[in-house]
Amino acid sequence: METYTLIVLTLAxxxxxxxxxxxxxxxxxxSERSGVIDLGLEGKMLGAAFAAAAVSAVTGxxxxxxxxGVGTALLLGLLLGFACITHRGNQVxxxxxxxxMVAGLGPTLAxxxxxxxxxxxxxxxxxxxxxxxxxxxxQQAREAPVPGLLYAELLSGHNLIVYVALALVPLSAWVxxxxxxxxxxxxxxxxxxxxxxxxxSVNGLRYQAVLxxxxxxxxxxxxxxxxxxxxxxRDMTAGKGYLALxxxxxxxxxxxxxxxxxxxxxxxxxxxxxLQGVELPLVGVVPVQFxxxxxxxxxVLLLAGFVGKAVxxxxxxxxxxxxx
Amino acid sequence: xxxxxxxxRWAELGLLPLVNLTAALLLSGLVVRLLGESPWAALKLLAxxxxxxxxxxxxxxxxxxxxxxxGLAVAVAYHAGLFNIGAEGQAxxxxxxxxxxxxxxxxxxxxxxxPLAVAAGAAGGAAWAFIPGWLQARRGSHIVITTIxxxxxxxxxxxxxxxxxxxxxxxxxxxxxxxGPGGVMPPLHELLAKVGLTFASTPLNLSFVLALLAAxxxxxxxxxxxxxxxxxxxxxxxxxxGYAGISPARVTIGAMLLSGALAGGLGLNELMGxxxxxxxxxxxxxxxxxxxxxxxxxxxxxxxxxxxxxxxxLAQGGSQLSFDMPKVNRDMVVVIQxxxxxxxxxxxxxxxxxxxxxxxxxxxxx
Numbered sequence: 001m002e003t004y005t006l007i008v009l010t011l012a013x014x015x016x017x018x019x020x021x022x023x024x025x026x027x028x029x030x031s032e033r034s035g036v037i038d039l040g041l042e043g044k045m046l047g048a049a050f051a052a053a054a055v056s057a058v059t060g061x062x063x064x065x066x067x068x069g070v071g072t073a074l075l076l077g078l079l080l081g082f083a084c085i086t087h088r089g090n091q092v093x094x095x096x097x098x099x100x101m102v103a104g105l106g107p108t109l110a111x112x113x114x115x116x117x118x119x120x121x122x123x124x125x126x127x128x129x130x131x132x133x134x135x136x137x138x139q140q141a142r143e144a145p146v147p148g149l150l151y152a153e154l155l156s157g158h159n160l161i162v163y164v165a166l167a168l169v170p171l172s173a174w175v176x177x178x179x180x181x182x183x184x185x186x187x188x189x190x191x192x193x194x195x196x197x198x199x200x201s202v203n204g205l206r207y208q209a210v211l212x213x214x215x216x217x218x219x220x221x222x223x224x225x226x227x228x229x230x231x232x233x234r235d236m237t238a239g240k241g242y243l244a245l246x247x248x249x250x251x252x253x254x255x256x257x258x259x260x261x262x263x264x265x266x267x268x269x270x271x272x273x274x275l276q277g278v279e280l281p282l283v284g285v286v287p288v289q290f291x292x293x294x295x296x297x298x299x300v301l302l303l304a305g306f307v308g309k310a311v312x313x314x315x316x317x318x319x320x321x322x323x324x
Numbered sequence: 325x326x327x328x329x330x331x332x333r334w335a336e337l338g339l340l341p342l343v344n345l346t347a348a349l350l351l352s353g354l355v356v357r358l359l360g361e362s363p364w365a366a367l368k369l370l371a372x373x374x375x376x377x378x379x380x381x382x383x384x385x386x387x388x389x390x391x392x393x394x395g396l397a398v399a400v401a402y403h404a405g406l407f408n409i410g411a412e413g414q415a416x417x418x419x420x421x422x423x424x425x426x427x428x429x430x431x432x433x434x435x436x437x438x439p440l441a442v443a444a445g446a447a448g449g450a451a452w453a454f455i456p457g458w459l460q461a462r463r464g465s466h467i468v469i470t471t472i473x474x475x476x477x478x479x480x481x482x483x484x485x486x487x488x489x490x491x492x493x494x495x496x497x498x499x500x501x502x503x504g505p506g507g508v509m510p511p512l513h514e515l516l517a518k519v520g521l522t523f524a525s526t527p528l529n530l531s532f533v534l535a536l537l538a539a540x541x542x543x544x545x546x547x548x549x550x551x552x553x554x555x556x557x558x559x560x561x562x563x564x565x566g567y568a569g570i571s572p573a574r575v576t577i578g579a580m581l582l583s584g585a586l587a588g589g590l591g592l593n594e595l596m597g598x599x600x601x602x603x604x605x606x607x608x609x610x611x612x613x614x615x616x617x618x619x620x621x622x623x624x625x626x627x628x629x630x631x632x633x634x635x636x637x638l639a640q641g642g643s644q645l646s647f648d649m650p651k652v653n654r655d656m657v658v659v660i661q662x663x664x665x666x667x668x669x670x671x672x673x674x675x676x677x678x679x680x681x682x683x684x685x686x687x688x689x690x
Contacts, residue, residue, distance in 0.1 A: 039468070083670040092407050092468050094670030096615060101662025105355070107655040112359040118653060234655075242472055249469065287488065293480035296473040300455075303465035312466065 005149065010270050012153045016228065018266035019158075019165045020045065020220040024244035025251065025258050026165075026172050027216035033176065033253060034209035035189040035315040039095035040080050041217055042241025043102040044073040048221025050106035053120040053232035054113065056128045062226050065128075069225075070218030076102070077214025078207075085206045088319035099241070107234045120225070120232040130159040130227040161223045166259075168216070173255040185209055189313035192320045202320045220244075246299040252310050265295040331680055337622055341668060343675050345620065345634075348663040355659060359651050366645060366652065373644020374637035380644075382512070382526025386598065388629075388636030389528070390607075392535040393589035394614025395632050396542050397449075399623040400586060403546055404579035405559035410456060410471025411587040412611025413478030418449030418588020420482060423500065423595050423602035427490075430504015437506040441596060442534070442589075449588025450581045452478060457580025461573035467580075475611070486604050500602040509596040529597035531589070538586060539625040545582075546625075555579055587611065609658075616661050619669040635661065 024041045031038035048069035056065030076098055083094040107118030114120055123129050135156035141148040176182040184205055188195045192202045224240075225232045247265050251258030272291040279285055302310050331340060353363030374384045394411045401408035408414075422445035429437050456470035486498035509530050513523040546552040558565040558575040565572050594606045613635055620634070621627025642657035 037468075039472075083666070087671060087673045089670035089673060090407075092409070093615070093619065093665060096409070096612070097662050097666035097670050099662075100612060100616075100665060101659055104655040104658025104660075104662060108355070108359070108653060108659055111653050111655075112651045118655065239476060242476070245469070246473065287484050289480040289484040289487075293477055296476045296480075300459070300465070300470055300473050300477075303470060304459050304463045305465075 004146070006274070008149050008153050010267075010274055012157075013270040013273070014263060014267045015154070015158065015162060016266075017269045018262045019162045020223050020228070020240055021244045021247055021266060022165045022259060022262040023161075023168070023216050023220035023223065024241055025248040025262055026168055026255065027213040027220065028245055028248045029172065029176075029253055029255065029258060030185070030209045030216070031213035032248065032316055033189045033313055034185050034206045035192060035313055035318065035320070036080075036084060036206055036210055037091040037095065037317045038213055039092055039245065040076065040098045040241075041213075041244050042237050042239070043095070043099035044076045044214060044217035045221040045224065045241050046099075046106060046235070046237045047076050047102040048073040048218040049225035049236055050102075050110065050120070050221075050232045052218075052222035053123065053225035054110070056123055056226050057114070057121045057231070060125050060128055062123075062128055062130050062222075065226050066219070066222045069222035070215055073218030073221060074211060074214040077210045077217070081207050081210040084319065085203050085210070088321060091317055091319075103235060106232065110232060118234050123226060123230040128226070129230060130161055130223070132157045132159050133163075159223075159227045161219060161227055164219070165223075169255050169259045176255065181208075186313075189315055192315050196320070196322065206320075217241075243295060246295055249310050249312075250295075250299055250302055253313065268292065268294045331676060332683065335679065335683060337624065337627070340672065340676060340679060341620055341622060341627075343679065344667040344672060345664065347671075347675070348660065348667040351663050351667075352656075352660045356652065356656070361649050361651055366649060369645050369648050370638070370641035372641075374641035378524035379526055380640060382524055382528040383640040384633065384636045385532055386526060386528040386593070386636070387639040388632040389532045389535045389593040389597070390590050390610045391613050391617050391632035391635050392539060392629055393593070394587055394610050395617030395621060395628040396538055396614075396625065397583045397587035397611075398614045398618035399621065399625070399628055400542060400546070400555075401579055401583040402618060402623045403552075403559050404555045404575055405562070406457075406460070406576060406579060406583075407468050408453070408471055408580065408583050409468055409615070410453060410474045410611070411583070411614045412607050412609070413471070413475035414449040414452045414584040414587035415590035415607045415611050416475075416478045416482055417452040418445040418447075418584070419591025419595050419606060420485070420602065421445055421448030421588070422591035423503075426503040426507025426596060427500060427602070430507045432504075432506040434506050434508070434510065438509075441507070442592065445588040445591045446585035447588070449584040449586070451584070453580040453584025453587070454577065457577045457584075460580075461576040467576075479605075483604065486602065490602060498604045503596070503600045507596055508600055509592060511597075527598040529593065531593035531597045534592060535589065536629070538589060539629055542586070543625040551578065587614070613661060616665045616668070620664060 024045055028038040028041050051072035052065035052069030055068035056062050080094055080098060083089040084091045110120055111118050138152045138156040142152040184195060184200055188202055188205045196202050224236055243265060247261040248258055250261035268291055272288045275286055275291065276288050277285060356363045356366045374380055394415060397411045398408055422441045425441045425444045426437065452474060456467050456474055459465040459470055460467040490500040491498055492501040512528045512532065513525050516523045554570045555575050557568060558570055558572045562572040590607055590610055595602060599606060617628055617631040617635055620631035638657050638660055642654050646653045
């Protein structure tokens with residue numbers, strides 16, 4: 001029973017850790033499938049996390065925070081589009097610029113506005129955060145043995161954004177593979193010339209993709225500062241944007257495998273927390289750092305083609321111009 | 325929209341970076357204004373903090389030393405058509421190797437330790453860059469992604485080593501014990517004192533001279549040797565290089581080895597020069613500043629030195645600024661770095677067109 005409780009709790013933690021990863025990875029999927037490298041996930045999430053926490057702290061509404069977070073990430077996405085799509089700048093450089101700029105801008109503005117050493121105020125008022133949604137009879141179900149705990153801890157009790165993120169996986173798959181927009185999006189990432197010849201605007205499609213990415217990053221960042229924790233702190237994304245990118249590659253730029261990769265990476269994170277300093281039979285204490293490094297090592301191995309093969313969209317990273 | 329226009333050489337290397345830098349600084353000024361402080365006063369404080377005294381200049385050049393190493397690392401890879409985002413991780417691992425030499429041979433005379441420490445740092449950085457380079461050349465793995473992953477892997481490895489292996493017994497913070505006297509890079513003010521010159525006591529050390537030598541080496545290597553020629557050709561056009569008998573795969577691996585070795589120089593300045601022990605996260609983002617430095621310096625060694633001094637001034641002047649203006653903190657410097665990368669790198673085509681038209685008109689009208 002003890003072990004069972006531990007497993008259920010670890011899985012529940014996995015879902016909570018996976019949520020921002022999944023949102024960011026799906027964001028990256030739309031952008032990269034259109035041919036725009038999305039190294040800026042980290043910066044867009046961080047910017048959204050700051051804006052959401054700041055607005056929620058001032059207005060007392062997590063929903064207004066969400067709007068601010070999404071708005072900020074959309075603006076950053078537009079900036080990326082302006083640099084890389086309109087002016088055909090280097091996509092990697094533009095994204096790094098945004099990541100670095102936002103990493104400085106968040107604490108700078110936070111200090112000037114709230115004077116708390118680069119943080120936003122603690123969000124502890126009612127409605128300032130996205131609270132967990134307790135499903136019907138969850139409390140009573142906890143009393144029941146095996147399935148009760150599963151219901152109470154694993155299915156019930158997460159906040160709205162968690163469920164939205166999970167629902168976005170089938171939705172993204174449907175958009176990508178079953179709609180005209182999805183077909184065009186995939187085409188523009190593989191062969192923009194063909195899309196252009198068909199009379200469809202390459203830049204228009206890519207702007208839409210970058211904006212969808214901004215929208216999802218905005219939700220992911222809002223989750224970090226107003227749901228998973230209670231406020232913005234310096235560098236609170238802590239590499240999650242890059243980890244999401246790794247998950248996207250690990251999921252071969254496809255929605256369902258990307259969900260799998262996010263869950264796997266989140267599970268290693270939850271596991272590392274559980275195994276901190278625990279003596280295991282046969283192997284002894286496993287260093288936490290090695291478990292945490294596992295997603296990065298796996299992604300390198302995958303990119304190297306040693307475990308399966310990840311093939312990126314063909315036109316990724318190449319700015320499109322009509323007069324080549 | 326037409327393809328980016330060609331600018332005359334002086335405009336490409338001098339005017340365009342200046343225009344881009346001005347735009348970045350103007351926007352930074354706007355941010356300072358938004359914070360409720362005067363941009364002009366901030367600029368004066370920044371300049372004074374960076375160059376106002378001997379001590380300020382010493383600190384500025386000390387920061388610049390690190391940025392020269394990482395800037396050169398990014399620039400060399402760039403000439404081969406590679407974008408090395410992994411200078412941070414390469415500097416981390418290179419510094420580890422330098423630090424191990426200093427820990428082990430601290431009782432030796434400094435001039436015997438120095439070549440070994442330099443070689444170890446270069447080897448460590450090169451080794452960490454080799455794997456992404458090899459994967460790009462032989463397996464087609466995107467080097468931007470693999471170098472990012474290797475930054476995280478380096479961080480995990482170093483945290484493990486410092487927390488579990490290298491930590492000084494009986495101490496909480498993850499740091500090694502201090503290097504012996506042989507592992508300490510002589511500060512420049514001591515060296516100057518030997519020839520009768522007085523200079524304020526700062527962390528500026530012999531590594532600054534080594535960084536300048538590295539820049540000279542890169543200049544000769546890229547523009548005066550066969551290998552450098554091969555590197556530039558492969559960077560311009562891999563297919564043409566193949567027809568000319570140059571193996572793009574070998575160039576990729578070679579360029580990454582050199583790039584990583586240069587990044588490995590960071591430990592000489594940070595560990596041997598300033599900290600005298602190995603500590604957690606000592607690169608402190610210098611690898612990413614290297615990207616800004618290389619972009620601003622147009623990947624030329626002289627340009628890299630100039631840009632590194634500018635960023636060193638920002639880092640040093642930034643602390644002065646945060647001290648005197650309570651509403652501005654050191655993170656403002658990071659904002660400026662980001663804006664410089666944005667304007668000098670990603671948005672460089674924005675001003676190139678109008679600038680070319682402006683210059684073209686004048687030449688056409690004369």
